[in-house]
Amino acid sequence: MTHHTLHMPCTEADIRKLRAGDTVTLQDTLFGIRDATQIHMFDRGRRTRFDLRGHAVIHTAPNVRKVERSGTNQAGYEAVCIGTTTSDRMERFTRPLMEREGVRIIIGKGGLREDSAKAFQELGGCYLAVIGGAAALETTWIAAIEDVDLDDLNPESLWRFAIQDFGPLIVGMDSHGGSLYRDVQRDVEARRAAVLAKLGAA
């Protein structure tokens, strides 16, 4: 297990170095994305003005406070609490995020499925696990909300965050077909029969 620090945006070569079980700390920039954001981007053909190539997106819809726009705050929002939502609902958007928008890293909780694992392997991407429900801590890794797009979907807008020492995150799925979620699921399925037998419910 190796620890990596990645400055965003990153390259395919950076991603190929990561192995499931490694840990990663991200620096500089992170984009927030959610169910409605991706439904509008990929099912309804909306486009973002942000360049997501080589970037990381996190499955989130933050708690924010409205503030005056300024030179350093184009968004007009400051963070109240930023955390992470369950990724599984957004499984079918992994490939379009990578193919159309050039995203390299998806951050979330609970993992993604086999289609995503395949997309990460073919296109050079990975899934980084953040600890769900630890949002107060996660918020301390966010330096600022820099900008926002598709804000009619608020809170499920497309957010651009400035980040500092975002992590450590766990490489849950790598670009070589590795998935900690698949490994655990396999172990759990293998234990199921014995668990049911003990309950008298085999």
Added chain:
Amino acid sequence: MTVLAPPATLRVDPDAIEEAAKLLYIRALKVLPDDIKAGFARLDATESDATAKSILATMIENIGVAERTDNLLCQDTGIPIFNVRVGRHVEVDGWALKQAIRRGTARATREHPLRSSVVHPITRVNEHTSCGLHVPVINIDFVEEERVLALEMIPKGSGSENGSFLQMLIPADGLAAVKRFVVDAAIRAGGKVCPPTILGVGVGGTSDLCMHLAKVAATRPLGSRCEDAEGAQLEAELSEAVNSLGIGPQGLGGDSTAFAVHVEVAATHITMNPVAVNVQCHSARRASATFTPEGVRIGF
């Protein structure tokens, strides 16, 4: 002939309910109940997997960060649920109470501010008040205790709420099928429901009552037991079973899949054998206000 004086009543003002509803929503989002903190300490002491132990440590660290920075534990402000228990000799305008809970919820959302996580199910329009049709969910029950009105607030997060399962089993399936259903629900939910969880199980009733029982079970304090002896027995067996699966915190493996499995039971029809599962995530948030003649007590 002796005329008995009517018993003294507790009068609860809707404005006080509104203030309490606002306060409880925010407090629930920020301070985890003591029983859940103790649950974390217990899991941390017994977890044998290194990754799982580090994940639990991060969760425990987050509880402290939330309190020190006066911030929300989790970004998910949830669907607001209010459980109201009205004792005997309590005078309250029930309709006004429901309106007061809505106003308090909307004010918490605007004034803190909080993310409104509530949308119309068809248009998906968000009113940014955490309110909508039939939301907040308000459950009202009447209890024997005198001159007490208790308001319990539960912000129910979606990651765990999406891990809800119901099956109308039949008598011939037996209790074995109920147990199998719960184990398979835990497997299906995996890491998506933010384990370690409180797995709530409803057994019996009608379909809607069965799911309500599962929700009551999932949101009961840790350490409490099912009042029905058979239900309590099932709780113990299922807690051990679910924690033998190896799902672990966040679904990344380990012993700590559930703080506990809680069971609630209700009588059912001779032809029915319903079972429901509802999950509470590790951010098992609650807050309560208890109105008595002595004043208002804020707690969990």
